[in-house]
Amino acid sequence: MKDAIRVGLIGFGTVGSGLAKTLLDQQDVLSRKVGLPITLSRVADIRITELPPEYRATTLTNDANDIFTDPAIDIVVELIGGIEPARTFMLKAIEAGKHVITANKALLSIHGKEIFEAAAARGVEVGFEASVGGGIPVIKALKEGLVANRIQSIRGIMNGTANYILSAMTEHGTPFAEVLAEAQRHGYAEADPTYDIEGIDTAHKLAILMSIAYGKHVQLDHISVEGISTIKPIDIDHAREFGYRIKLLAISRNHGDHVEARVHPTMVPQDHMLANINSTFNAIQFTGDIVGDVLLYGHGAGMMPTGSAVAADVVDIGRNIIAGSINRVPALSYLPQHFGQPTITPMGELTCPFYFRVTVLDQPGTLSAISGILGKHNISIKSVIQKGQRPGEPVHVVLQLHEAREADVTSAVAEIDALPACTEPTVKIRVLIEEN
Amino acid sequence: MKDAIRVGLIGFGTVGSGLAKTLLDQQDVLSRKVGLPITLSRVADIRITELPPEYRATTLTNDANDIFTDPAIDIVVELIGGIEPARTFMLKAIEAGKHVITANKALLSIHGKEIFEAAAARGVEVGFEASVGGGIPVIKALKEGLVANRIQSIRGIMNGTANYILSAMTEHGTPFAEVLAEAQRHGYAEADPTYDIEGIDTAHKLAILMSIAYGKHVQLDHISVEGISTIKPIDIDHAREFGYRIKLLAISRNHGDHVEARVHPTMVPQDHMLANINSTFNAIQFTGDIVGDVLLYGHGAGMMPTGSAVAADVVDIGRNIIAGSINRVPALSYLPQHFGQPTITPMGELTCPFYFRVTVLDQPGTLSAISGILGKHNISIKSVIQKGQRPGEPVHVVLQLHEAREADVTSAVAEIDALPACTEPTVKIRVLIEEN
Structure with a gap:
């Protein structure tokens, strides 16, 4: 029977110290919910030489390997951010049989497949609640x-x-x-x-x-x-x-x-x-x-909200360790054997209403040229306003457009921006409709 | 090794049929996440004589006891609402060693302690996600x-x-x-x-x-x-x-x-x-x-949103059955041995800003009487507006009050309502401030 859930933390920056503070300040709340103490055993950080005095029970190291090789540590939390050495640390921790937690959305969105597959092969969990939405579960x-x-x-x-x-x-x-x-x-x-x-x-x-x-x-x-x-x-x-x-x-x-x-x-x-x-x-x-x-x-961010989310992952995995129910919930919701490759809708095929701000010299025929281009590309105008009219200065032609195809919009903008009167790239903003 | 998670449902009304529809329509999604099929084995309802034809695999009964005594059923879902016989059904299901799920907030807020203690003693789970906030988790x-x-x-x-x-x-x-x-x-x-x-x-x-x-x-x-x-x-x-x-x-x-x-x-x-x-x-x-x-x-309600929440409980408990991790998360978050009795702040001690609408006959001295009563009870006025002035008809005196003690407000309202000019009970509405 385990007497504690032991955590090793890589990175004692803002988010890392937020987790450390959470595990320390909330230890009473956590143990009354989990039934076992959750302790921060080791911290690895290359930039500091000592931990604040309240972390008496925690050992500082400058070498993350000390965490991977510590047999007492159950869960390794990576909070250094960036791709490397974060990726290597995650894979080493997994290889050492540790459960891993990260807030590193860049890493997961680029190397997620590799990390989740390594974890599945080794039978360990990956927690990443803090990678999206900070403290929001x-x-x-x-x-x-x-x-x-x-x-x-x-x-x-x-x-x-x-x-x-x-x-x-x-x-x-x-x-x-x-x-x-x-x-x-x-x-x-x-x-x-x-x-x-x-x-x-x-x-x-x-x-x-x-x-x-x-x-x-x-x-x-x-x-x-x-x-x-x-x-x-x-x-x-x-x-x-x-x-x-x-x-x-x-x-x-x-x-x-x-x-x-x-x-x-x-x-x-x-x-x-x-x-x-x-x-x-x-x-x-x-x-x-x-x-x-x-x-x-x-x-969506911040030292303590992110600490709250990482601590929730620690508890979730800790409970699975206690109950012997590792990977009770698939890391990515669907079971790995049902995972597929996405087909992404080509951007050019999307349709939505648009807002355009066209910046042009106030010359006769310009509005007619713009509306001609839009018409040619099957884009219909809901409203048009011309703003600003200081002599010699460009004016803004502001257009609300009905639902249009992205590919058409891209072509139209290119033609508009090529007009001799056009002085700045056109700004286009998509409009949210309930159906998109 | 189990081949399915089997559910017995008591109550085939709006919410019950929402759950049945969810388990049927979403069976593909659920089994690709859970790894086992989740099947609706039996439905008990005293008002119907047959189930819609799509529920071929489900047996209808008019006697809830048929569900408790079916050894194949893992989870009993109570969706009849009200206190009795819902309470008795929950306790019988627990006694029979079934995990139980309910959306019944009335039952839990009145008999929750009895139900949770019975479940803890029998080592079964209680799911109640749908009891608050409908489909919101x-x-x-x-x-x-x-x-x-x-x-x-x-x-x-x-x-x-x-x-x-x-x-x-x-x-x-x-x-x-x-x-x-x-x-x-x-x-x-x-x-x-x-x-x-x-x-x-x-x-x-x-x-x-x-x-x-x-x-x-x-x-x-x-x-x-x-x-x-x-x-x-x-x-x-x-x-x-x-x-x-x-x-x-x-x-x-x-x-x-x-x-x-x-x-x-x-x-x-x-x-x-x-x-x-x-x-x-x-x-x-x-x-x-x-x-x-x-x-x-x-x-917060509705057939399908509530079905979504009940189904999430079915999956949660189903996963614990599969993983052998029953009561991995304490039913009420804190472990039973750390549960206590609350001390509720007496309502009279609360303070907040108030809105009053006093309905009075438009007589000289009335406003002075109202403000005198408020002053006597240490309630200070932020603004006062008198509204409506048709001859012979009562007027509304609308007051915004600074933060005041409930007990003082209650006394003041009683005195105001006793004024001879007062024709209707005063309406008082509390104002939310970020600190309350």
């Missing part, structure tokens, strides 16, 4: 709470930095670059914010959710990704006028024999719940064929 | 997803009928009775809507959530309950003017040595997520000490 809800559903769609705000920037731009009308700089000062954005603002981090998370939702190995390069750096306050103002908020959404719709996979700024109807998720909060909405819409909301 | 999220948290508060819209009525009153300005009648015509409200509109059903659900959240046996009579039948469109209009929406909320705050437990109409700031949950939807917000706020949203 989104993975458990999808895998277990909605287990009886075929998932028909996923829509979500999955990156707090991007949502903070769009929210601040919406609230204060501040330009993107200014809000980004402020977010960096406040620690809401990284020094290199590319992953967050260009939608890559959101795509990582969508890949993970799609894999679970559909039982298909979805990888990062399956997903069409656009970021928010081209969005201007003027677009947000127009969105508001038309009854929308602009959000960076991950969207996947399941068409049975093919599935959509895309991340892009989206005009969300202002009374939709996703339109009202502000600041750094995340929200993920699943549509199940029997449950209908379910939405989960909370802190 | 709120019990699993709380018990497992937020396992590492001390729950600091629970706030939620947990009754779709009451929320539908308040939403319709808000949207169309229709009086309560009219909306209720319409809801009854549409099947959104029962013929006897007392439980829904008087907050009793919401209290049942709050009792269940509090028990899990705090590890205390909370029962229905611990909870202070007020319904929505006194709310008029005029109150909703005032709420809107002041920046609020009126919602029937369940609220519990955890003060460590005592916990609040109350259900009442509440003015919710209009930008709060709970203010924007409309129609029959439910939403439940937990605040955890490490995760912060987490909110879950979805269909």
Whole structure:
């Protein structure tokens, strides 16, 4: 009979110290629910020489191998982020027969197949609740709470930095670059914010959710990704006028024999719940064929919310160790033998309404040229407004378009941008309709 | 090695037939996740003589005992509702060594302790995901997803009928009775809507959530309950003017040595997520000490959403049967030996801001009398508006009050209602502040 569940932690940065603090501060709550103490046995970190004094029972090492070779350790938690050496550490821990937990969405969306297959072969568990939605128990809800559903769609705000920037731009009308700089000062954005603002981090998370939702190995390069750096306050103002908020959404719709996979700024109807998720909060909405819409909301990042999610994985695996029920729930929801490869809907075949902001010199015939191009590509106009008219300066032609095919839109934008009067690339934003 | 998980169902009404349909329609999804088929072996219902033809593999009986005595049945699902014979059936099933699942919040909030203790003694599981929040996986999220948290508060819209009525009153300005009648015509409200509109059903659900959240046996009579039948469109209009929406909320705050437990109409700031949950939807917000706020949203009732939740319990218990890990997660989150009795904060000691609508004859000195009474009870006024002034008809004196003690408010209302000029009982509505 075991006397404790022992955890080895790789990485004592923000998230790692959040887990350590959680296991220490909540040990009473945890043991009254689990029945055994959960202890942090070892921490591996190459940047620190000692742990804070409250971690008396924990040994610090600078070599992650000390964790893999410690026979007392049951669960290895990787919280260093990035691809390498995180990937190698995960595989080594699995090889050593340890259960593994990670919050590393980049790693899972790129090397998930390798890691999950290695874990299945070795008979160990992989916990990754914290990889999507921070403290929100989104993975458990999808895998277990909605287990009886075929998932028909996923829509979500999955990156707090991007949502903070769009929210601040919406609230204060501040330009993107200014809000980004402020977010960096406040620690809401990284020094290199590319992953967050260009939608890559959101795509990582969508890949993970799609894999679970559909039982298909979805990888990062399956997903069409656009970021928010081209969005201007003027677009947000127009969105508001038309009854929308602009959000960076991950969207996947399941068409049975093919599935959509895309991340892009989206005009969300202002009374939709996703339109009202502000600041750094995340929200993920699943549509199940029997449950209908379910939405989960909370802190998508941060030291303690992420600690909460990682600790939930520790408990989940710890309970399986105690009960002898390892891999009671398949890591990716569907059993490995039922896993397949996805067919991704080609982006060009999607249809949705669009918003265009075309920037042109105010010359006679320009509007006629634009509408001619749109007509030629079977795109019909719902409304057109011309904004700004200072002599010699370009004007914005703002168009609301009816539902159009992506491929047509791409061709039309290329032709519009080639017009002699056009001074800047056209900004196009997709509009969310309930059916997409 | 088992070849299937076999379910016996008591009650083939709306929810029961939703479960049957779920197990039939989703059998492919379920077996690709669970690894074994889940079959509906027997249905007991006293009102029907045959099952629809698609349930070829299921035997119908009019005697629930046929289910308890069938050695092949692993899990008994009680979906008849009400207290008796539901309680007796649950206890008989447990005694027969069957795992049990119920959606019956009334039963659990009144006889939960007896049922959970009987199940623990017999070593069987009790699933009750569908008892709160319909298809929203709120019990699993709380018990497992937020396992590492001390729950600091629970706030939620947990009754779709009451929320539908308040939403319709808000949207169309229709009086309560009219909306209720319409809801009854549409099947959104029962013929006897007392439980829904008087907050009793919401209290049942709050009792269940509090028990899990705090590890205390909370029962229905611990909870202070007020319904929505006194709310008029005029109150909703005032709420809107002041920046609020009126919602029937369940609220519990955890003060460590005592916990609040109350259900009442509440003015919710209009930008709060709970203010924007409309129609029959439910939403439940937990605040955890490490995760912060987490909110879950979805269909709180209905044949298929409830079927989704019951099926999730069937899978959860089925997996424990397959893995040999019965009671891997304690039924009420905390282990039975750590369960205690709650100390409920006396309602009179609570403080919050209030809205009053006092109905009086328009006589000189009345406002002075009202403000005198409030002052005497240490209640300070934030704003006062007098509305309506048709000769000979009573007027509404609408007051926004600063934070005040419940006991003082109760005394003040009694004195105001005793004023000769007062023609109707004063309507008082509590105002949600982030700290309550």
